[in-house]
Each structure stands twice: as C-alpha cells, then as structure tokens.
Amino acid sequence: MKPLSQALSLSFLILMSAPQAEVKSLSGYTVDTEGLCGGFPKVALKTTDDTCLGLVATEESGLKRPRRILSVGEGLFIVTDMYGWVANKGIVWLFDSKSRKLTKLFDKVDQAHGLGMGPDGLIYVGTRTSIFRFNLENHLETKETVISDLPLEGNHPLTHFIFDGAGNLIVNVGAPSDQCLDDKDRPQYPCPVSEGDDPEASLRLYFRDGTGAYPSYKVIAKGLRNSMALAIEPNSGQLFQGENGMDFKDADTPLEEINLIEEGAHYGWPYCYEDGLLNPKYKRSLLNRRIPKIDCSIYKAPVAHLPPHSAPLDMMFYQGDLFPEFQGKLIVTLHGYRETGHRIVSLDLNEQFLPLENSRTEIVTNWSSESGLTPKGSPVGMTTDKEGNIWFVEDKNKTIMVLTRGDSNVGDLGGNTLQIKLSASQVNAYKGLDESIFTNSCQSCHDQFSGDPKSVVPELIKSGLIKPGLGKESPLYQRLIGTEAGQRMPLGAPAIKSELSIKLKDFIDSLK
Ligand code: HEC
Structure with a gap:
C-alpha cells in the first residue's frame, strides 16, 4: 500500500494538472474538480451573491498553520506560518498563485505571525519577541531585526502589528493571562502586568526615525486583552482594534468588541468589559475584600460589538474595485470555535466612519454545516490584490483561499447526516x-x-x-x-x- 502522504500528493498533482470531474478531499474539504472558482477548485461554502471561494493551497502543498498573507505583486504572496504552538519552527513562505508553488524563504522562525509591507517596501514579520524585515529580492542577505524587546511570557505571545500613515509601527502586546487572576484564582487590583508605565495588554507605537530604525516606543492604549485585528480607516485615519474578550464560560458573554483607539485611553481589561460591565471575578464582596468597588464608567467602551467568543483575528477596510458591494466597509475574519465564530463578516460605516454593528453581513459562512465533510472554518489573515480579490489563510484547516467573482453557492449544502448511536x-x-x-x-x-x-x-x-x-x-x-x-x-x-x-x-x- 502506498503511504498516505504519497497518495495524497499524487492525487493533488493530478488535480492540478488535468481538471476532470472527480471528487477530491483537500485539507479536509470535499471539492468537485469540475467546479472552478477563479481557476481553483471551488469550495461549497455559502458566500454573498456572485462571489465564490477557490481553494488555492492546502495541507497537501505543505502549509502547517498559516496565519497571515500579504499580496506583494502580480500573483505573488508572502505567508507567515507559525507551524504550531512550539518555539522556533515557524516558516515564511513565498507563494506563487500561478504555479501554485510555495517556496520557503525562512524557517525556524519563532512563532511567525504578524506580516506587513513597510513604507520602505520591505517586508516585516512578527515573531514571538521580535519584528524583522527583509527585501524580497535578496531575503537572506537583507534580513534585519528591527524590534527585539517584546515581552516573552504568557498566553498571548503572537506578535501582530500594522503601520500608521507615518510609517510608525503599532504593535499588539497581548495580555499574558485571561483575567489577571493570581495562582489562587483571586483577582488582582490593580492588575500588576496591565498598569504602570510599561503595561502589557496594550498597544505600543514604535517611532520610525530618519534612518528607518525603530529605536523607541510609547504605549498608546491600555486594557486591551489581545489586539489581533487592527485596521486604520483611510478617510478618517482612525485606528480600530478588534478585541478578543475574556474566556467566560457562558456562551452569550462577553461580546467581542470593536474599539476606536484613542491615545492614552484604558479599555478595561481585566476589570470591565463591553459597555461598563464589571467582570464578576472583580466584584467586591465580603469574601472578596481585597478589591475596591470598581467604577467601570472610567474605561472606554467599544464603538461596536461582535458575537460572543467569535474571535476577530484580522480586519481591513476594503478598498478594492472587484467588489463595489464591499467598498469602504470593514471586513472581519472570525476564527472562534464556538457557534458564533468561523465565518467572515462585513460591517457598514456611518457618516463618522464608525462601524455599525447592526449592519453585519456574512460574506463567507456555513463552514460547519457539512457535518464532518468540511472542517470548521478557521480564517485568520486577509489581503487584497490589485484587482480586489480577497485572499485569506486558515490556520487549522491549513489552506489559502480566494474570494472572487463567480457563481455563489446558496442555501443548504446538504451534508451527510450523522447517524451515531451510542451503546x-x-x-x-x-x-x-x-x-x-x-x-x-x-x-x-x-x-x-x-x-x-x-x-x-x-x-x-x-x-x-x-x-x-x-x-x-x-x-x-x-x-x-x-x-x-x-x-x-x-x-x-x-x-x-x-x-x-x-x-x-x-x-x-x-x-x-
Ligand atoms: C482558560 C480557558 C480554557 C480552558 C480551561 C480550556 N480551554 Fe480549550 N481552548 C481555549 C482557547 C482560548 C482555545 C482556542 C485557541 C486554540 O485553539 O488554541 C481552545 C481550544 C481548544 C480546542 C480546539 C478547538 C477547535 O475547534 O479546534 C480543544 C479541542 C480544546 N480547547 C479542548 C479543551 C479541553 C479538553 C479542555 C479541558 C481539559 C480545555 N480545552 C480547557 C481555552 C481553554
């Protein structure tokens, strides 16, 4: 018998070279090789009218846990791949969507995650403790660390960043724990890691100096648990953050948040959340007298909410030409594994360019409906190319996908119904x-x-x-x-x- 990996890569080759009516499983997705979307095998997920989803690269092509994608030229992309929750195994890929080839630019990168194009045209990559940059022409020779003082410990080690209009770097410093409880599960007030001059659970602004170096930073916002989604609205220049809220047991709370970042503001973690609600763990009581009565109104409330536990992991204001229906809107990937997550949504903006939470529209959805056939979606990073196609990566299913123009799938996808009878x-x-x-x-x-x-x-x-x-x-x-x-x-x-x-x-x- 052929080893499984060989059998899979062989079927992948056949699929890529000679499309024929065959049903294949790639990265766990069942695709009919006759149905194409943007030239790629079409995935039977529900998308908005006249859009379809193509499966561009998969586990079988070598992806491990891709986290971010960046369009860097005609059909070319950089992909950061954290590999897994282990140190020093991450990969930075160059992906050519025409030849469908992944080329390793760097390996052994410590939890490769953040990704962006600098004002200098160089590519910037976030690792667990640093940010480095390189020139695509000669990546090995030009690799240079620009920030190396990011905190190491804790539950939220991945480094995400974006550039502001002046080329400065806005960097997420995630909270090291879920709710800042001590080892006896008691609240700490003030939370030692999130207050003071140099707190975690914050956003830092690293200044770009005249030589293109980033020698110093200031903290611009506090009390943010984990800012994995960051985007600047191009008309107003306002910075927005998608907050991954605390892991409460209740499925209905807390709502995830979209915050408008104002310099110096405190957004409440770990004491308060949503619009002035007190974290029950931080409620002063007879048993809990170490904590003063906390006034949640002093913390800044979000401008919009997202479903509870939906886990916004990337967002962007769409500026492409291909989809006028998304023009200017905020597009958010929701990664969460509970019912509210695993989809991509858009939000309209009001006249002040603030996202309107009741305008939420699902752009890619139904990821869990195909009972066992199609894995649950796990979208993370997105990018648009020159034409306006939306490319994104999924970490758990190990794919690159593209949302482009085409016939959409609608309605029920008719997955197999599960017949399991337990003894x-x-x-x-x-x-x-x-x-x-x-x-x-x-x-x-x-x-x-x-x-x-x-x-x-x-x-x-x-x-x-x-x-x-x-x-x-x-x-x-x-x-x-x-x-x-x-x-x-x-x-x-x-x-x-x-x-x-x-x-x-x-x-x-x-x-x-
Ligand atoms: C303090 C909160 C917390 C506790 C307690 C916890 N988990 Fe998790 N779990 C998470 C978070 C956050 C994620 C998502 C991040 C990730 O995938 O690593 C997750 C992800 C998972 C996933 C992957 C879900 C998916 O759809 O891929 C599994 C499976 C899981 N946990 C199992 C468990 C089991 C079993 C236990 C108990 C032994 C447990 N967890 C306890 C927070 C927790």
Missing part, C-alpha cells in the same frame, strides 16, 4: 469522562464537552473534534496531551493525568 456502556464511559475531566477542567471555557452524551458526542463528531475510531488523531484527545499543532489544554493549568487522557482515547477508539 449504554459508551454513554457511561463518556459520563465518566465528563465528570473526571470536562466539567472540572474545561467547562469554564468550553461548555460544548459537557452534558448528555447522546447529543454532545454527535456534535463533537460533527465539529471534527472527535474522529470516530481514531482516538490519537482526534483534536479533543490531542489537546489533552499537547501537540505541535495545538496548545495543551486546559489552558493555563496543569496537565490532565495521563490515565484519564488514555480513557478518552479508548472511548473515541470504541466509536467505530
């Missing part, structure tokens, strides 16, 4: 796992693992977290032990005992 002993086995693992260690952030096994398990299969019969390959198990692709769970807490994770693996193996 009484399987029901009991899952109940045991729920009691020993999920309720105690996971439910505070994920409520979808707990409850009646007869409904929970099929949902987990549908979303791809359980692959029936394949314990070792199921993300739910992999996250307990921690793999290169995913951080070990529970996030920020000691590992689950191995005898328990083995029980989970055995349970999944039993689902044949």
